Amino acid sequence: MTKTKTYEEINRKLKEGKAVVLTAEEVAEMAKKASPAEIAEKVDIVTTATFGAMCSSGAIINFGHADPPIRMEKIKLNGVPCYEGLAAVDSYIGATACDPDNQAYGGAHVIQDLLEGKDVVLEAWAKGTDCYPRKHILTKININTINEFTLFNPRNAYQNYNVAVNTTNKIIHTYMGTLLPNMRNATYSTSGELSPLLNDPELRTIGIGTRIFLGGTQGFVVWPGTQFNTTRPKNEFDVPVTNAATIAVIGNLKEMSTNYLRAVYYEKYGVSMFIGIGIPIPILDEDMARRVSVNNNQIETSVLDYGSPGMPRLDQVTYKELQSGYIKVKGKKIRTAPVSSLAKARKIADELKEWLMDGKFEVTKPVHLFPKNTTLNSLKETEAEND
Amino acid sequence: MIKKRFVLNFPPESGDKPLSYHLVKDYDIRINILKAEVYPGKRGSLLLELQGKKENIEKGVKYLTEQQIICEPLDKRIHFQEDQCIDCGNCTAVCFAGALTMNKNTWKLEFDKNKCVVCELCIPACPLHLFEIDFR
Numbered sequence: 001m002t003k004t005k006t007y008e009e010i011n012r013k014l015k016e017g018k019a020v021v022l023t024a025e026e027v028a029e030m031a032k033k034a035s036p037a038e039i040a041e042k043v044d045i046v047t048t049a050t051f052g053a054m055c056s057s058g059a060i061i062n063f064g065h066a067d068p069p070i071r072m073e074k075i076k077l078n079g080v081p082c083y084e085g086l087a088a089v090d091s092y093i094g095a096t097a098c099d100p101d102n103q104a105y106g107g108a109h110v111i112q113d114l115l116e117g118k119d120v121v122l123e124a125w126a127k128g129t130d131c132y133p134r135k136h137i138l139t140k141i142n143i144n145t146i147n148e149f150t151l152f153n154p155r156n157a158y159q160n161y162n163v164a165v166n167t168t169n170k171i172i173h174t175y176m177g178t179l180l181p182n183m184r185n186a187t188y189s190t191s192g193e194l195s196p197l198l199n200d201p202e203l204r205t206i207g208i209g210t211r212i213f214l215g216g217t218q219g220f221v222v223w224p225g226t227q228f229n230t231t232r233p234k235n236e237f238d239v240p241v242t243n244a245a246t247i248a249v250i251g252n253l254k255e256m257s258t259n260y261l262r263a264v265y266y267e268k269y270g271v272s273m274f275i276g277i278g279i280p281i282p283i284l285d286e287d288m289a290r291r292v293s294v295n296n297n298q299i300e301t302s303v304l305d306y307g308s309p310g311m312p313r314l315d316q317v318t319y320k321e322l323q324s325g326y327i328k329v330k331g332k333k334i335r336t337a338p339v340s341s342l343a344k345a346r347k348i349a350d351e352l353k354e355w356l357m358d359g360k361f362e363v364t365k366p367v368h369l370f371p372k373n374t375t376l377n378s379l380k381e382t383e384a385e386n387d
Numbered sequence: 388m389i390k391k392r393f394v395l396n397f398p399p400e401s402g403d404k405p406l407s408y409h410l411v412k413d414y415d416i417r418i419n420i421l422k423a424e425v426y427p428g429k430r431g432s433l434l435l436e437l438q439g440k441k442e443n444i445e446k447g448v449k450y451l452t453e454q455q456i457i458c459e460p461l462d463k464r465i466h467f468q469e470d471q472c473i474d475c476g477n478c479t480a481v482c483f484a485g486a487l488t489m490n491k492n493t494w495k496l497e498f499d500k501n502k503c504v505v506c507e508l509c510i511p512a513c514p515l516h517l518f519e520i521d522f523r
Contacts, residue, residue: 051473052475053475053514104516173511177477177480177481177512178477178480178481178508178511178512179480180480180481180483184483185480185481187476187477187480262473262515264514264515265514265516266514267511267512268511272514274473274475274514323491325491335483337476337477337479337480337489338475338476338479338489338494339475339476339477339480340475340476341473341474341475341476341494342474342494343474343493343494343495344473344474346494
C-alpha cells in the first residue's frame, strides 16, 4: 500500500507549483499502463466535468426595496412566475418555471437574460400592509440593480443516467431529446469517464463544502441533491448502472458566464438549463487512484423505454459502446446520440485544471460526508379531501 | 462530375412544365427528388440533387431560372447559428440523413449541409433553436 496524501499536502503542492493535475480522461488513459499505486504516487488531483441539462436549478434573487415599499405576494419576471413566499423582496426563480401561454421562455431564460446584462421586467402584487403599503409595482431590473443573485440548484450532476429509447410507433418528445419510433435512435446524457460522481462513486471526497467549478466560477456543494440514492445496483467496477447520487450546489451568479450556463427549451416538454460543473478529485490514496482510473468500458448504464408506461428497462450498455455511435438493444443495432456536451465538459475539466495549476483554486475537505444507504420514496397516493 | 443539392420554388403559373425531363434530356443531369411539396395553383417547392458536369449543372440552373423558378443551392437556405451551438448532440439524434454528426474525437457538431434532406426534424430538436430552413 502506498502512502496516503492529505488535502493540506495536496494544496501545499499546488501552491508550490509542484502538484500534478490530470483530467479524468487523461488519467483513464494513463491507467491503461499504470497501476493504481503508481497513479497515487504520481497524480495529485483529477478534474472531472459535465455540461448537461439540469432541470432542478434556479436562482435566489433579492430585488432591493422600493420607495414606498412592497411586500411582494405574487411576482413575475418577464412574465415568468417566481416564488413569492420568501419575505418582502426575496424570490426564487426556478429554471423550469414558465408562463403557460409562453412555454418556450422560462426561468432559465430569465436567468440567462440577467446574466447577459439585459433588462428584465419585474411586476409584483401585494395586498398592502401598514409597513409595506404598496399594492403593485412594474419596473425594470438588471444584474446591477439587484442585490444577491445566487444560483442554487437542488439536484445537479447525476451519478450516471439512463439511455432513452422509444419502442412505440410514434415519435416522442422528452428531456432526453426527440426519440424516433421503433427504437430508431437512443440518447444518453453523461460525460462517462469524465463525469464527476462516477469518478468518486463512494463519495469519499465529494461532500458538504466541496469547492467546485460552477457556471464559470467557484461554487460549492451544499447538500446531497434531491433524489439522492446510494443503493442502486452496481456493476463489478462499483459503478451504479443507473441514476444514483446527486449534489445540491450553490454559487454567485454575478460571477458566472453564459459559456457555462445556457437556457434551453425542449419541444413539447419545456424549459431547462444546461449547467457546467467541474469537480476536482484529490488522489488521497490508492483507492481514490483506482476510482478515477475508471474508463468508458467499465461504466455501464441502463437502457429504458421512454415510450412505455413505467419506462421498462431493456438492456445494459457501456459508455464505450454509446460513444461509438451504435448500441445493440435486444439484438437490434441502434444509432446513439449524446444530449449533453462532452466538448464543453472537456473544456471545463481543462479550465479547472488551469485554475488549480495557477494557484487560483484548491481542493476542500468536505465539512461533512453524505449519508450512506439512502433509498427513495415514490409518491404513494392515499385518499384525501380538500376542505 | 459534381453533385449538389438545390431548393426550387415554383410560382403558381409554372406548375405544369416537365422541367425534370428537360434537365435530364437537354443537360444530361441526373436528378434525385428528395422532397417535394406541390400545391397546384398556389406554389410548389422541390429539393433536388443534381449530378452531372459542372457546366451542365450551371446551364440547367440557368434554364430553370429562365422559367421563373427560383433555384438556389440548399446550403444557402439552411441557417444555423453555429456560434451559439453548445455541441450537445440533440440534433444528431434525429438526423437520419447523416448531415448532422458528432466528431468522435472533438465531440463537436459537424454539419454537412449537402447531406440534408430537409426533414426539418432538427428545427424543434435543437434545444437552443439554432436551425432555420427556408424551403417554402
